[in-house]
Amino acid sequence: MSNDGRQEGDAVAVERLLVPLSDTVTVRQTVGYAVQSGLEAADSLECHLVVAMPYDADVPQSDRYSDDADGLLSRAQNWAEEDAGGADVTIETTTLGADEYLFGPRDYAESFDAYADEHGIDRVVLDPEYQPGVTAQMLQPLERELDRIGLAYDEAPVDRPARRGRLNGGPEGFDRQFATFLISYGFYLLLGDPSYWFDLVTGAAVAGIVAISLAQVTFTVPPDRVQSPLRVVRFALYIPYLLWEIVKANIAVSAVILRPSMPIEPTLTRVNSRVRSGLPLTALANSITLTPGTLTVRANNQQLLVHTLIPGARDDLFDGGLERGIRFVFYGRKSAAIASPRERDDAEIVGGDEL
Amino acid sequence: MIETLRFWVIVALLGLGVLFTFVSTVGVIRLPDVYSRAHTASQTDTLGAGFALAGVAVAFGWQHAAVYTVLLLFFVFITNPTAAHAISRSAAETGVEPVLAEEGEDGAETAGNADTDGESR
Numbered sequence: 001m002s003n004d005g006r007q008e009g010d011a012v013a014v015e016r017l018l019v020p021l022s023d024t025v026t027v028r029q030t031v032g033y034a035v036q037s038g039l040e041a042a043d044s045l046e047c048h049l050v051v052a053m054p055y056d057a058d059v060p061q062s063d064r065y066s067d068d069a070d071g072l073l074s075r076a077q078n079w080a081e082e083d084a085g086g087a088d089v090t091i092e093t094t095t096l097g098a099d100e101y102l103f104g105p106r107d108y109a110e111s112f113d114a115y116a117d118e119h120g121i122d123r124v125v126l127d128p129e130y131q132p133g134v135t136a137q138m139l140q141p142l143e144r145e146l147d148r149i150g151l152a153y154d155e156a157p158v159d160r161p162a163r164r165g166r167l168n169g170g171p172e173g174f175d176r177q178f179a180t181f182l183i184s185y186g187f188y189l190l191l192g193d194p195s196y197w198f199d200l201v202t203g204a205a206v207a208g209i210v211a212i213s214l215a216q217v218t219f220t221v222p223p224d225r226v227q228s229p230l231r232v233v234r235f236a237l238y239i240p241y242l243l244w245e246i247v248k249a250n251i252a253v254s255a256v257i258l259r260p261s262m263p264i265e266p267t268l269t270r271v272n273s274r275v276r277s278g279l280p281l282t283a284l285a286n287s288i289t290l291t292p293g294t295l296t297v298r299a300n301n302q303q304l305l306v307h308t309l310i311p312g313a314r315d316d317l318f319d320g321g322l323e324r325g326i327r328f329v330f331y332g333r334k335s336a337a338i339a340s341p342r343e344r345d346d347a348e349i350v351g352g353d354e355l
Numbered sequence: 356m357i358e359t360l361r362f363w364v365i366v367a368l369l370g371l372g373v374l375f376t377f378v379s380t381v382g383v384i385r386l387p388d389v390y391s392r393a394h395t396a397s398q399t400d401t402l403g404a405g406f407a408l409a410g411v412a413v414a415f416g417w418q419h420a421a422v423y424t425v426l427l428l429f430f431v432f433i434t435n436p437t438a439a440h441a442i443s444r445s446a447a448e449t450g451v452e453p454v455l456a457e458e459g460e461d462g463a464e465t466a467g468n469a470d471t472d473g474e475s476r
Contacts, residue, residue, distance in 0.1 A: 250398055285436070290397065
C-alpha cells in the first residue's frame with residue numbers, strides 16, 4: 001500500500017492490473033497471462049497480486065491462512081518476475097480483507113473495487129478457477145458483481161485438465177490422435193489376439209473412436225515426434241532400476257518392522273525436485289511412494305513433502321537416485337547428471353506443522 | 356527335471372509373496388500412525404503381489420495369459436502409490452499429526468532441521 005505517489009505518473013503508458021490469487025491449478029497460468037497481456041497493452045506494467053482472506057479469517061486458524069497467503073504471494077511474485085523477463089514490470093503484493101469480514105462474492109467485488117480505486121487499477125484479471133478460502137467456486141457470481149460495480153475484468157484463458165477441446169487442432173491435434181490411437185490399439189491387441197483378424201478389425205475401430213474422442217484429454221502437452229517415443233524407450237530402461245530400488249527398500253523396511261525393537265525414525269522432509277510439473281512430477285512422486293520407506297504426502301508445484309520411515313530411505317531420497325532416473329526418462333542422459341538434492345541444498349527435514 | 360525346477364520356482368515365488376504380505380500385515384499392526392502404516396501397506400502391493408504374480412506367470416508358462424499378469428502388476432504399480440498418496444494427503448488435510456522421531460544424532464547433516472525440534476515429539 002505504499003504506492004500512492006505513483007498515480008500521477010500517467011504520462012508513460014502504464015497498465016495496472018489487479019490479479020486476485022487463490023491456490024488453484026490454474027493460478028500459475030493466470031499470472032502468466034496477466035503479465036503477458038499487460039505488457040501487450042502497454043510498455044510497462046504494474047501488477048498487483050492480491051490474496052483475499054477467506055471469511056473465517058479471524059478464527060484460530062487465521063495464522064495458517066495468512067501463512068498460506070504469504071506463501072502463495074511470494075510464489076506468484078517469482079512467477080511474475082520470471083514471466084516478465086527484462087520487461088518493465090512492477091509487482092505489488094498484498095492481502096485483502098484481513099481486517100474486514102469478506103463473506104460473499106459481493107464483499108469480494110467491493111473489496112477489489114476499493115483497492116482498484118485506491119491504486120488506479122485498469123483491469124482485473126480473474127483466474128477461472130478462482131476460489132478464495134473454503135467457499136464454493138464463485139467465478140460467475142463474482143463476475144456479475146464486478147459488472148454491477150463497473151470494474152473492468154478479464155478472465156484468463158487457461159488450459160484446464162478437463163477442458164473440452166476442439167476435435168481438430170492442426171498437426172498437433174493429429175499427433176495427439178495418432179499417439180492415442182497407437183496406445184489404445186496396442187493395448188487392445190495385448191489383451192486380445194494379434195493374429196486373429198476379428199480382433200484386428202474391432203481393435204482398429206475402437207482405437208479410432210477413442211483417439212477421436214479422447215485425444216485432447218489424454219495429452220495435456222502435445223507429444224513430440226522424436227522425444228516422446230524416446231521417452232517410452234527410456235522409461236522401459238527405468239523400470240528395472242525402479243524395481244531394484246523397490247526390492248532393496250522393501251527388504252530394508254521389512255527388516256526394521258520384524259526387529260522386536262522396531263527402530264523406526266519417522267521424519268517429514270521437504271524436497272525441491274528439479275522436474276517439470278505434470279507427468280514428470282507425477283512419475284517422480286509415484287516412484288517415491290512406490291519405494292517403501294518414503295511416502296509423498298504433498299506435492300505443491302516442484303515441492304514435495306515426503307514422509308520417511310527409516311534413515312536409510314531418507315538418505316536414498318536425499319541422494320536423489322529416483323530423481324535422476326526420472327530426469328533421464330524425460331530429458332535424456334545429460335540432464336540426469338545433476339547434483340543430488342542434498343548437495344544443492346534442496347532437501348531438508350521439517351516438522352509436523354508443515355503439513 | 357525342468358518341471359520339478361519350475362515347481363520349486365513357483366513355490367519359492369509364492370512363498371516370498373506370502374512373506375512380504377505377512378511382513379506388511381505385521382507392519383500395519385505395529386507401526387504408530389497412518390503415515391507410517393501407509394509405507395508398509397504398499398509393501399503388499401509391490402513385492403507381495405509382485406512375487407505372487409511372478410509365480411502365477413511362471414505357472415502359466417510361455418502363453419498369452421502370462422502377459423495379463425504383467426499387465427496386472429503394471430496397473431497395481433500405478434494405482435498403489437496413487438492410493439497411498441491419497442490416503443496420506445487426506446490425513447494431512449484433516450489435520451492428523453504425524454508421529455515424528457526426536458531429532459537426534461542422525462539427520463544432522465542437512466541444513467534447516469533447526470525448526471523441527473519444537474514440533475516433534
